[in-house]
Amino acid sequence: MMHSFTEKRMMILWSLCLIFSLSYLVVVFPSPVKPLCRPDQRDALWEFKSEFYVDSLDGTYVETKPWSWRNNTDCCSWDGISCDHNTGMVDVLDLWGSPLSGPLRSNSSLFRLQNLQSLYLGSQNLSGIIPESVDNLKYLRVLSLTSCNFFGKIPSSLGNLSYLKELDLSGNEFTGELPDSLGNLKQLSKLNLATTNIGGNFPRQLLNLSELTWINLESSQFKGMLPSNMSSLLKLEYFDISGNSFSGSIPSTLLAIPSLIHLRMRRNKFSGPLEIGNISSPSRFKTLYLGKNNFSGPIPGSLSNLVGLKLLDLSFWNTRGSMVDFSIFLHLKSLTFLDLSYMNTRNVVDLNLFSHLMSLRDLDLSGINLKISESIHLSSSIELLVLSSCNVFEFPEFIKNRTNLYYLDISSNQIGGQVPEWLWRLPVLRYVNISHNSFSGFQGSVDVIQGSTTQKLDISSNTFREPFPLLPTSMMYFTGSYNQFSGEIPWQICELVDLDTLVLSNNNFSGSIPRCFEKFKFSLSILHLQGNSLSGIIPEEYISDSLISLDIGGNQLSGELPKSLINCSRLKFMNMEDNKINDTFPFWLSFLPNLEILVLRSNQFHGPISFIGDSLSFPKLRIFDISANFFTGVLPSDYFAGWSVMSSVIDIVNTLPSTFAGRRLEYYHNSVGLTNKGMKMELVGSVFTMYKTIDVSGNRLEGDIPKSVGLLKELIVLNMSNNAFTYHIPPSLGNLTNLQSLDLSHNGLSGAIPPELGKLTFLAWMNFSYNGLEGPIPQGTQIQSQNSSSFAENPRLCGAPLQVTCGGEKEEEATKQEKEDEKIEEQDQVRSWIAAAIGYTSGVVCGLTISHILISYKRDWFIKIIHS
Ligand SMILES: *[C@@H]1O[C@H](CO)[C@@H](O)[C@H](O)[C@H]1NC(C)=O
Ligand SMILES: *[C@@H]1O[C@H](CO)[C@@H](O)[C@H](O)[C@H]1NC(C)=O
Ligand SMILES: *[C@@H]1O[C@H](CO)[C@@H](O)[C@H](O)[C@H]1NC(C)=O
Ligand SMILES: *[C@@H]1O[C@H](CO)[C@@H](O)[C@H](O)[C@H]1NC(C)=O
Ligand SMILES: *[C@@H]1O[C@H](CO)[C@@H](O)[C@H](O)[C@H]1NC(C)=O
Ligand SMILES: *[C@@H]1O[C@H](CO)[C@@H](O)[C@H](O)[C@H]1NC(C)=O
Ligand SMILES: *[C@@H]1O[C@H](CO)[C@@H](O)[C@H](O)[C@H]1NC(C)=O
Ligand SMILES: *[C@@H]1O[C@H](CO)[C@@H](O)[C@H](O)[C@H]1NC(C)=O
Ligand SMILES: *[C@@H]1O[C@H](CO)[C@@H](O)[C@H](O)[C@H]1NC(C)=O
Ligand SMILES: *[C@@H]1O[C@H](CO)[C@@H](O)[C@H](O)[C@H]1NC(C)=O
Ligand SMILES: *[C@@H]1O[C@H](CO)[C@@H](O)[C@H](O)[C@H]1NC(C)=O
Numbered sequence: 001m002m003h004s005f006t007e008k009r010m011m012i013l014w015s016l017c018l019i020f021s022l023s024y025l026v027v028v029f030p031s032p033v034k035p036l037c038r039p040d041q042r043d044a045l046w047e048f049k050s051e052f053y054v055d056s057l058d059g060t061y062v063e064t065k066p067w068s069w070r071n072n073t074d075c076c077s078w079d080g081i082s083c084d085h086n087t088g089m090v091d092v093l094d095l096w097g098s099p100l101s102g103p104l105r106s107n108s109s110l111f112r113l114q115n116l117q118s119l120y121l122g123s124q125n126l127s128g129i130i131p132e133s134v135d136n137l138k139y140l141r142v143l144s145l146t147s148c149n150f151f152g153k154i155p156s157s158l159g160n161l162s163y164l165k166e167l168d169l170s171g172n173e174f175t176g177e178l179p180d181s182l183g184n185l186k187q188l189s190k191l192n193l194a195t196t197n198i199g200g201n202f203p204r205q206l207l208n209l210s211e212l213t214w215i216n217l218e219s220s221q222f223k224g225m226l227p228s229n230m231s232s233l234l235k236l237e238y239f240d241i242s243g244n245s246f247s248g249s250i251p252s253t254l255l256a257i258p259s260l261i262h263l264r265m266r267r268n269k270f271s272g273p274l275e276i277g278n279i280s281s282p283s284r285f286k287t288l289y290l291g292k293n294n295f296s297g298p299i300p301g302s303l304s305n306l307v308g309l310k311l312l313d314l315s316f317w318n319t320r321g322s323m324v325d326f327s328i329f330l331h332l333k334s335l336t337f338l339d340l341s342y343m344n345t346r347n348v349v350d351l352n353l354f355s356h357l358m359s360l361r362d363l364d365l366s367g368i369n370l371k372i373s374e375s376i377h378l379s380s381s382i383e384l385l386v387l388s389s390c391n392v393f394e395f396p397e398f399i400k401n402r403t404n405l406y407y408l409d410i411s412s413n414q415i416g417g418q419v420p421e422w423l424w425r426l427p428v429l430r431y432v433n434i435s436h437n438s439f440s441g442f443q444g445s446v447d448v449i450q451g452s453t454t455q456k457l458d459i460s461s462n463t464f465r466e467p468f469p470l471l472p473t474s475m476m477y478f479t480g481s482y483n484q485f486s487g488e489i490p491w492q493i494c495e496l497v498d499l500d501t502l503v504l505s506n507n508n509f510s511g512s513i514p515r516c517f518e519k520f521k522f523s524l525s526i527l528h529l530q531g532n533s534l535s536g537i538i539p540e541e542y543i544s545d546s547l548i549s550l551d552i553g554g555n556q557l558s559g560e561l562p563k564s565l566i567n568c569s570r571l572k573f574m575n576m577e578d579n580k581i582n583d584t585f586p587f588w589l590s591f592l593p594n595l596e597i598l599v600l601r602s603n604q605f606h607g608p609i610s611f612i613g614d615s616l617s618f619p620k621l622r623i624f625d626i627s628a629n630f631f632t633g634v635l636p637s638d639y640f641a642g643w644s645v646m647s648s649v650i651d652i653v654n655t656l657p658s659t660f661a662g663r664r665l666e667y668y669h670n671s672v673g674l675t676n677k678g679m680k681m682e683l684v685g686s687v688f689t690m691y692k693t694i695d696v697s698g699n700r701l702e703g704d705i706p707k708s709v710g711l712l713k714e715l716i717v718l719n720m721s722n723n724a725f726t727y728h729i730p731p732s733l734g735n736l737t738n739l740q741s742l743d744l745s746h747n748g749l750s751g752a753i754p755p756e757l758g759k760l761t762f763l764a765w766m767n768f769s770y771n772g773l774e775g776p777i778p779q780g781t782q783i784q785s786q787n788s789s790s791f792a793e794n795p796r797l798c799g800a801p802l803q804v805t806c807g808g809e810k811e812e813e814a815t816k817q818e819k820e821d822e823k824i825e826e827q828d829q830v831r832s833w834i835a836a837a838i839g840y841t842s843g844v845v846c847g848l849t850i851s852h853i854l855i856s857y858k859r860d861w862f863i864k865i866i867h868s
Pocket of ligand 1 (some may be wrong): 042043071072329
């Protein structure tokens with residue numbers, strides 16, 4: 001808001017007049033101008049406040065509403081409250097951002113504020129369901145319950161709020177579908193259901209709401225086709241359904257809505273060719289986000305009619321390898337954002353083509369073969385430039401005087417030589433990704449980068465070698481993996497006290513971890529140093545309390561595991577493989593509430609991995625690899641009862657998604673090497689986040705295989721080979737219906753292979769060799785398709801795929817009876833573990849739900865701010 005000088009003067013005069021007349025009023029008439037809040041309203045507010053508790057560690061909340069309310073003052077003047085001037089009834093309650101904790105009860109005093117017209121409860125610590133009694137507030141015009149941690153069903157009584165104009169339920173974790181009763185909200189103009197987890201088909205009841213101007217269903221679980229006739233949404237201006245699973249084509253009736261200005265539908269499964277010829281007012285259109293769908297066919301030439309377009313995303317459009325007429329875009333002179341990445345076209349595009357777009361600020365042409373000539377007149381206002389995988393061979397010189405540039409990604413090209421010195425002088429540069437090229441060094445002196453404003457720098461997968469550059473203290477994210485740096489890790493890196501992510505893996509660094517790592521005590525959340533030649537011990541004080549991911553595998557580190565890891569309550573990923581760590585099993589790690597991945601493979605760990613009488617609980621663990629160590633002892637039969645994630649379908653929300661300038665940052669690319677189906681493999685990306693594996697092979701464990709292993713229903717890989725397990729294979733293994741790989745070889749197992757294993761349809765690889773197993777190999781397609789070597793060296797095993805045919809029937813009968821007895825005994829035990837496991841699981845579900853909302857909602861909100 002800008003006021004001219006004269007306007008300001010007028011305002012001051014006016015205010016003076018107002019103050020005068022007010023004081024006059026007060027003097028003449030003793031009654032107050034603003035009505036005092038009514039006692040019943042004040043009491044209701046006061047009680048409402050007392051229904052909640054504060055979830056805040058420090059005392060700062062006392063300054064914030066509703067704790068700033070003072071009960072002996074006029075409640076109409078309380079922060080977040082306003083009253084009707086005539087009646088003194090509260091008509092606005094705005095508690096957005098208050099640290100209220102606890103459920104909203106159906107008998108809450110809130111519902112005594114009968115005249116409420118606007119209610120804002122954006123508070124991240126509320127929880128529970130939205131009570132049906134919400135329709136007591138029958139005069140509500142605005143209801144905003146964003147990010148309240150609500151779950152359960154959306155109450156159908158919302159449909160009784162017939163005056164409602166704005167409804168915002170975004171950022172909650174509801175289940176089910178949108179109630180039909182919402183079709184009664186005839187006045188509704190704005191509806192926000194973004195990141196609510198609501199699913200089902202497009203809610204058709206919305207088609208009855210002809211006042212709707214603004215619909216946001218972003219990042220929820222909707223699917224199916226859009227209704228073919230959407231023309232009843234006469235006033236629709238903003239329609240955002242990004243990040244769902246909608247499919248089919250875009251109904252022409254949607255595009256024909258005359259008032260439509262913003263259409264956002266990226267990250268769905270829309271397909272087919274696009275026909276946008278019938279947009280009824282093409283010049284009004286401002287946003288068209290169609291990227292990351294399955295659209296195919298030519299880019300419609302009629303796009304060039306959308307001359308008012310500011311934001312256009314056609315990324316991942318499948319042109320079926322044909323030529324694209326890029327001149328279509330030259331008419332769109334108002335464009336500020338253009339994403340044409342991964343269009344799979346055969347064109348070699350001259351970047352200069354885009355120089356006609358003078359307002360362009362964000363440009364993403366990744367995956368398109370580019371020709372970048374010497375003199376390029378690309379918009380001088382360019383701020384974000386993403387030219388990843390564009391087959392570029394030289395550093396684009398034209399960037400030199402693009403002084404607004406803050407985001408540069410030229411990764412995955414073939415640029416070699418030195419990174420030019422001038423790059424670091426760009427005044428607002430924050431993000432630089434030059435990874436996956438052939439750079440060998442930095443032009444200029446060793447401190448050339450130090451003067452720059454860069455905060456995130458990715459130079460990984462190049463051929464950089466000494467000297468290691470000095471980095472600016474503004475640096476928050478640095479990854480230099482897969483280069484040829486050697487020598488000690490430079491101590492100067494510890495001067496970067498804001499560093500959040502440090503990835504130096506797969507270089508030739510040697511020596512010990514620098515002493516100065518203590519300085520990272522409170523900042524570092526990702527530390528990856530794997531695949532170097534680091535040695536020495538890992539001192540306790542080097543461990544940052546903020547760590548989320550720690551990977552120091554593949555070095556020669558020795559000594560014990562630092563006990564200070566116990567303070568890393570956020571730790572999810574820990575890889576120590578291939579070192580010389582000599583310690584006992586870190587039982588204390590089970591106190592880490594978020595640990596998902598624990599890899600201790602190939603060290604010198606020793607001693608038992610279980611406590612007598614105390615079962616180990618790893619509620620979120622999904623990859624457990626302690627193979628190739630010297631662990632000993634017997635595992636109690638309920639050993640796996642507390643491993644909830646492996647026994648349920650809960651999927652851990654992946655790595656903290658993080659954005660920079662509205663773009664998703666792959667903050668760290670976790671991967672882990674595993675032995676699956678007898679082969680070493682590296683898990684990355686989505687495969688990696690789904691995997692649930694246990695590998696205890698190559699130790700000296702003995703006794704029975706714990707029967708509770710049958711509870712780990714989601715397990716995909718189980719490797720217990722090369723130990724000293726004895727007795728029978730527990731039939732409960734037959735419950736691991738997702739198992740793909742099972743290795744029990746090289747143990748002292750006896751008895752028969754349980755026939756239940758023959759029913760495991762995904763079990764594609766198994767190995768029972770080198771045991772004392774006996775009797776017939778069970779029937780079943782998977783088991784019969786194994787190589788005979790999987791059963792080798794079990795002298796009394798018979799039947800296909802072994803060449804040995806089975807002999808006497810009598811022997812079989814005997815083992816059968818024996819097995820029946822065992823089964824009964826086992827089932828009794830199992831019942832009690834299942835009870836235990838259920839106890840663990842429900843706690844995890846709640847915790848997860850909450851963190852999921854917090855994480856995903858914050859992210860999407862950020863994106864929105866950037867692009868709106
Ligand atoms: C207001 O505060 C006073 C003293 O602090 C207390 O006695 C009274 O009950 C309070 N009123 C309400 C409605 O809680
Ligand atoms: C609301 O109901 C709960 C139990 O559901 C009860 O404990 C509480 O006292 C009630 N509150 C009021 C204000 O009636
Ligand atoms: C409110 O909505 C519910 C469910 O839609 C309905 O059963 C009830 O009769 C409605 N109440 C009023 C007062 O309209
Ligand atoms: C929409 O309105 C039509 C007619 O007014 C009615 O027949 C239909 O049931 C309504 N649909 C919904 C979902 O409310
Ligand atoms: C869409 O429905 C409206 C009535 O709601 C009707 O007038 C119009 O002809 C329909 N359009 C199409 C393309 O079916
Ligand atoms: C566009 O409008 C014309 C005439 O109004 C019509 O014949 C054509 O089918 C429409 N195209 C689409 C895709 O709706
Ligand atoms: C960049 O420099 C070139 C020539 O050196 C000049 O033509 C162009 O106008 C400059 N662009 C900006 C944005 O300053
Ligand atoms: C964990 O942190 C607390 C408080 O900062 C500290 O007193 C304790 O020594 C730490 N524990 C370990 C094992 O480092
Ligand atoms: C591990 O450390 C213990 C002493 O703590 C020592 O006796 C043992 O030899 C070490 N093991 C190896 C393999 O170095
Ligand atoms: C840099 O680009 C590469 C390749 O495109 C990508 O994998 C990586 O995640 C990017 N780095 C950052 C920090 O975004
Ligand atoms: C295996 O599944 C069956 C049937 O679902 C169940 O009765 C049995 O208790 C389960 N066993 C284990 C160890 O989970």
